[in-house]
Amino acid sequence: MVFSFPTSSLAQTIQSTDWNGDWVGEGTLFKIGVSVENNVMKVVQIESLGFVWTSQDGEVDGNIVRVNVEYAGVKGIIQAELINPITAVAFAATCMPDFMVVCALAKNRQAVFKKVE
Secondary structure (H helix, E strand, O other): OOOOOOOHHHHHHOOHHHHOEEEEEOOOOOEEEEEEEOOEEEEEEEEOOOOOEEEOOEEEEOOEEEEEEEEOOEEEEEEEEEEEOOEEEEEEEEEEOOOOHHHHHHOOOEEEEEEEO
8 A cells, every 4th residue: 555645845844865864664674874965865775684686876856756776686666755854655666577576565565764863
């Protein structure tokens, strides 16, 4: 299930630099480092739990970012929305080829990330 959050007033109060920092997947040890400069996001793996994946730089647009990723033979776009300065919700906006198990498991799923201090 994918939720839609009101973004018009929120996008005005969130800065692209609010993305900067380390983020952990809620209920997991999966952790990434995020840095944004000139609305370009770079993501680095801190704790990938053994998953081997790559990502390209993403473009931040208000409280939304889209990042191209590759994992387990699939390519996709992860879209994340900053709900507040310490919470983001991410989901697979695209996943190809869609018949791959990874894509089937990701379909209509989302992950909540929390910023760690």
